[in-house]
Amino acid sequence: MKLIYLVPMGDIDPDILESAALCLWHTFGIEVTVSDPMEVQTDTYDSKRKQYGSIEILRALLKSAPKDALRVIAITDKDLFIPVLSFVYGHAQFEGKVGIVSIARLRQEYYGFPADKEILTQRTLKEVVHETGHLFGLTHCSDVACPMTLSTNIRLLDRKGVTLCESCMLLLKENMLEK
Amino acid sequence: MRKNWEILVVDDEEIACESLAAWLREDGYPTDIALSGQEAINKAKEKEYALYFVDLKMPGGPDGIETMMHIRNIYPDASVIIITAHATVDTAITALKEGAQEYLVKPINPEEISLLVDRIIKVKNLQRQNILLRKKLTRQYSFHDIISKNQKMHDIFQLIRDIASLKSTVLIQGESGTGKELVARAIHYSGDRAKKPFVSVSCAALAETLLESELFGHEKGSFTGAGSRKKGKFELADGGTIFLDEIGDISQKLQMDLLRVIQEKKFYRVGGSEEINVDVRVIAATNKDLMKAVKAGEFREELYYRLNVINIQIPPLRERREDIPLLVRHFVDQISHELNKDINDITENAMRVLMDYNWPGNVRELENTIERAIVTCKSDVLSEEDFTFISRAREMDEDWTVPTNESLQNVEQRVIEATLRRFEGNIKETASVLGIDRSTLYEKIKKYDIPRYKKEETIEKE
Numbered sequence: 001m002k003l004i005y006l007v008p009m010g011d012i013d014p015d016i017l018e019s020a021a022l023c024l025w026h027t028f029g030i031e032v033t034v035s036d037p038m039e040v041q042t043d044t045y046d047s048k049r050k051q052y053g054s055i056e057i058l059r060a061l062l063k064s065a066p067k068d069a070l071r072v073i074a075i076t077d078k079d080l081f082i083p084v085l086s087f088v089y090g091h092a093q094f095e096g097k098v099g100i101v102s103i104a105r106l107r108q109e110y111y112g113f114p115a116d117k118e119i120l121t122q123r124t125l126k127e128v129v130h131e132t133g134h135l136f137g138l139t140h141c142s143d144v145a146c147p148m149t150l151s152t153n154i155r156l157l158d159r160k161g162v163t164l165c166e167s168c169m170l171l172l173k174e175n176m177l178e179k
Numbered sequence: 180m181r182k183n184w185e186i187l188v189v190d191d192e193e194i195a196c197e198s199l200a201a202w203l204r205e206d207g208y209p210t211d212i213a214l215s216g217q218e219a220i221n222k223a224k225e226k227e228y229a230l231y232f233v234d235l236k237m238p239g240g241p242d243g244i245e246t247m248m249h250i251r252n253i254y255p256d257a258s259v260i261i262i263t264a265h266a267t268v269d270t271a272i273t274a275l276k277e278g279a280q281e282y283l284v285k286p287i288n289p290e291e292i293s294l295l296v297d298r299i300i301k302v303k304n305l306q307r308q309n310i311l312l313r314k315k316l317t318r319q320y321s322f323h324d325i326i327s328k329n330q331k332m333h334d335i336f337q338l339i340r341d342i343a344s345l346k347s348t349v350l351i352q353g354e355s356g357t358g359k360e361l362v363a364r365a366i367h368y369s370g371d372r373a374k375k376p377f378v379s380v381s382c383a384a385l386a387e388t389l390l391e392s393e394l395f396g397h398e399k400g401s402f403t404g405a406g407s408r409k410k411g412k413f414e415l416a417d418g419g420t421i422f423l424d425e426i427g428d429i430s431q432k433l434q435m436d437l438l439r440v441i442q443e444k445k446f447y448r449v450g451g452s453e454e455i456n457v458d459v460r461v462i463a464a465t466n467k468d469l470m471k472a473v474k475a476g477e478f479r480e481e482l483y484y485r486l487n488v489i490n491i492q493i494p495p496l497r498e499r500r501e502d503i504p505l506l507v508r509h510f511v512d513q514i515s516h517e518l519n520k521d522i523n524d525i526t527e528n529a530m531r532v533l534m535d536y537n538w539p540g541n542v543r544e545l546e547n548t549i550e551r552a553i554v555t556c557k558s559d560v561l562s563e564e565d566f567t568f569i570s571r572a573r574e575m576d577e578d579w580t581v582p583t584n585e586s587l588q589n590v591e592q593r594v595i596e597a598t599l600r601r602f603e604g605n606i607k608e609t610a611s612v613l614g615i616d617r618s619t620l621y622e623k624i625k626k627y628d629i630p631r632y633k634k635e636e637t638i639e640k641e
Contacts, residue, residue, distance in 0.1 A: 083195035086286035139207040152290035
């Protein structure tokens with residue numbers, strides 16, 4: 001049986017991991033397993049930018065993906081970037097196997113507020129669904145409440161929900177049937 | 180709508196190129212990549228992209244700005260965003276001066292890039308919608324190249340449909356430049372004769388003997404210079420339509436000959452004895468009041484009634500001002516395309532100038548005015564400044580008061596001089612606006628000894 005592997009990378013709260021696993025199973029209808037933690041490779045670190053290159057991390061994830069993995073989605077506490085952009089909340093191979101979500105900019109502390117586990121969990125779930133949606137061929141959605149909408153700042157991210165909108169749900173089913 | 184717009188990302192660093200492209204694909208835009216300026220130029224030659232992200236520094240070939248210039252050479256409207264990790268004021272100025280839509284410094288905030296792409300695509304969608312709506316509007320208001328939403332013109336369109344397949348002669352009357360020939364063509368091409376020839380003759384352009392030979396043809400040696408037999412326009416139009424423009428200017432003898440052809444459908448070539456039979460529909464046109472000419476004995480009454488079986492009066496442009504915006508937009512699109520200029524709009528103020536003007540030379544004058552403005556326009560939108568020559572002409576009109584202490588000849592001379600000046604010595608336009616044929620204008624220039632126009636002279640006077 002094929003599974004979705006949820007990979008913790010760095011300091012990730014086990015409660016958040018468990019909520020994310022439940023949310024993925026509920027949304028995509030595929031069994032999810034939380035794998036052993038994985039180290040973020042040091043060579044993906046850019047000392048000038050003080051960030052980690054998500055492309056290199058995705059490559060490593062792909063290399064180490066278990067045989068029974070249908071999809072692999074990692075959650076990291078490191079701040080991620082791709083060369084042209086100043087940061088990304090997450091990154092996934094479109095219609096591919098591996099994706100990653102960073103919680104570095106999802107924490108309230110990043111914006112100068114006291115830590116809030118509930119807010120962090122909600123934000124993480126939205127981004128995990130978003131990146132996994134890309135793995136299943138979903139593009140950005142124009143419905144601002146759908147997790148598949150593009151969020152380029154935390155205000156936009158907070159505006160959206162965790163549950164896929166009807167059209168994205170339909171597209172997801174079609175995409176899954178095609179495979 | 181996103182799927183309709185493709186994006187090209189150009190960067191010699193594959194990882195940067197591919198990751199931005201992947202990010203844009205996730206946003207729903209089909210995105211291609213090019214790993215060098217040359218590859219980007221080749222790809223742009225194959226198809227047009229809605230948006231180009233081009234890295235500034237690409238060694239070993241055209242850099243970002245050169246690549247952009249090549250692309251904008253192919254597509255002057257191309258939206259190019261230059262991206263760089265090494266920003267300098269100089270490169271930013273050069274990029275924007277050469278037409279870059281934006282100049283972004285890496286790393287770019289995702290929000291900035293997302294808003295920028297949305298904004299550019301929104302404008303592209305609006306432009307596309309605008310073009311479609313304009314085309315729809317022109318189609319809705321056009322009939323065989325005649326564009327109008329005026330009720331009188333639409334009555335004429337209906338009349339044309341009704342009479343198109345009849346054999347009856349038609350007399351089209353209207354001021355110079357109102358489109359009499361277009362109406363004649365519309366009649367021909369709407370009827371049974373559409374696949375047969377449409378032959379147009381300007382009666383005022385030729386001397387009497389030449390016109391006779393032009394209309395009826397001639398036999399070899401029938402007059403000096405007639406080296407061979409030549410078919411006339413009536414024979415060439417057999418089965419189709421002959422359009423006799425400026426019919427009010429033909430001589431009494433030709434009036435007789437024409438009357439005979441219309442009545443008997445046969446004629447002789449000049450110097451010939453063989454009777455030629457033709458099946459030709461006659462459509463005549465004039466900007467003169469033919470009835471007045473009949474009363475003055477200058478035009479044969481029988482011919483007038485033979486020609487005037489169906490009468491079409493085309494209103495002057497000043498009586499259908501609602502058509503001016505439609506015509507202006509049509510001419511802007513058509514002429515800027517013909518002249519390969521990138522002009523796609525006109526400001527409201529400029530349109531107001533055109534709406535307020537009286538257009539004595541009607542649609543033809545409007546077309547020439549737009550052409551002149553497009554030729555001299557420096558931006559991509561026609562503005563009021565591009566039509567200052569109209570304001571000057573209008574001021575001259577307004578300044579003019581009817582003189583009460585001058586001979587009629589003096590007044591005529593002054594009017595001819597002023598009109599020649601206005602059209603920069605163009606005989607055709609001057610004659611057209613004055614409502615006389617070119618030969619008459621030449622006679623009057625000679626009679627009053629009016630010097631030929633010189634541009635510098637006029638500028639000094641103005």
